[in-house]
Amino acid sequence: MKITIGHLYPDLLNLYGDRGNIQCMKKRCEWRGIESEVREFQLTDDIDFGSLDIVLLGGGSDREQMIVCSRLKAIQKDFRDYVEDNGVVIAVCGGYQLLGHYYDTPEGRIEGLSLVDLCTEQGSPRLISNIVVENDLFEYPVVGFENHGGRTYINENKPFGRVSFGFGNNGGDRQEGVMYKNVIGTYIHGPLLPKNPHVCDLLLRRALERKYGRADLAPLDDSQEREANQYIVNRFVK
Numbered sequence: 001m002k003i004t005i006g007h008l009y010p011d012l013l014n015l016y017g018d019r020g021n022i023q024c025m026k027k028r029c030e031w032r033g034i035e036s037e038v039r040e041f042q043l044t045d046d047i048d049f050g051s052l053d054i055v056l057l058g059g060g061s062d063r064e065q066m067i068v069c070s071r072l073k074a075i076q077k078d079f080r081d082y083v084e085d086n087g088v089v090i091a092v093c094g095g096y097q098l099l100g101h102y103y104d105t106p107e108g109r110i111e112g113l114s115l116v117d118l119c120t121e122q123g124s125p126r127l128i129s130n131i132v133v134e135n136d137l138f139e140y141p142v143v144g145f146e147n148h149g150g151r152t153y154i155n156e157n158k159p160f161g162r163v164s165f166g167f168g169n170n171g172g173d174r175q176e177g178v179m180y181k182n183v184i185g186t187y188i189h190g191p192l193l194p195k196n197p198h199v200c201d202l203l204l205r206r207a208l209e210r211k212y213g214r215a216d217l218a219p220l221d222d223s224q225e226r227e228a229n230q231y232i233v234n235r236f237v238k
């Protein structure tokens with residue numbers, strides 16, 4: 001079995017150690033004897049979405065998002081076909097905002113990919129916090145850190161989680177992130193996956209199921225990650 005991970009624009013969308021998410025996916029594959037390959041794409045590269053099993057879009061500043069946005073039209077159709085064909089995507093913060101229709105800032109509108117029915121407007125102050133969210137899909141909460149000026153509204157979509165601590169999408173509706181088909185968009189940085197191996201395994205499982213029709217993910221010893229997670233939950237929620 002092999003998983004190919006496409007990392008989009010790592011030189012521009014790479015805030016807060018998003019690269020750690022790639023390392024986590026690779027390592028958890030390696031520990032299970034699953035081969036993995038990472039392909040990094042720069043802004044002018046062509047992307048063969050048909051050869052990818054997981055796509056990662058990281059976070060970026062407004063300025064970097066504006067640069068990336070200029071390229072999105074060229075990849076929009078292929079990216080949309082990939083998503084509609086249940087391709088797995090993990091998009092963090094700036095990358096999450098780019099999944100939607102637009103991100104409005106005082107400097108102008110950053111047009112998004114319109115892969116998911118959501119939109120973002122910049123507000124003040126920035127929403128900066130540790131964050132804990134819950135989702136019945138997961139045995140234990142998802143923890144991390146958020147830092148965004150954007151307020152995201154996900155319309156009829158399902159959130160990635162319910163906020164137990166922190167701000168989430170817009171600081172108002174207690175929702176965090178979005179889940180659409182096999183796409184996860186989230187404001188949780190930090191990096192997300194090393195802190196939340198249960199989220200990493202969900203991505204790997206879905207990618208393997210889509211490709212091979214089955215996913216036998218051998219359990220790993222996550223006792224240290226669970227302990228760290230529990231510490232954060234106890235500190236902020238209980």
Ligand code: GLN
Pocket residue numbers: 015058059060061062065092093094095147148149150151
């Ligand atoms: N520039 C976006 C915002 O401030 C995203 C920032 C980020 O990726 N941390 O909302």
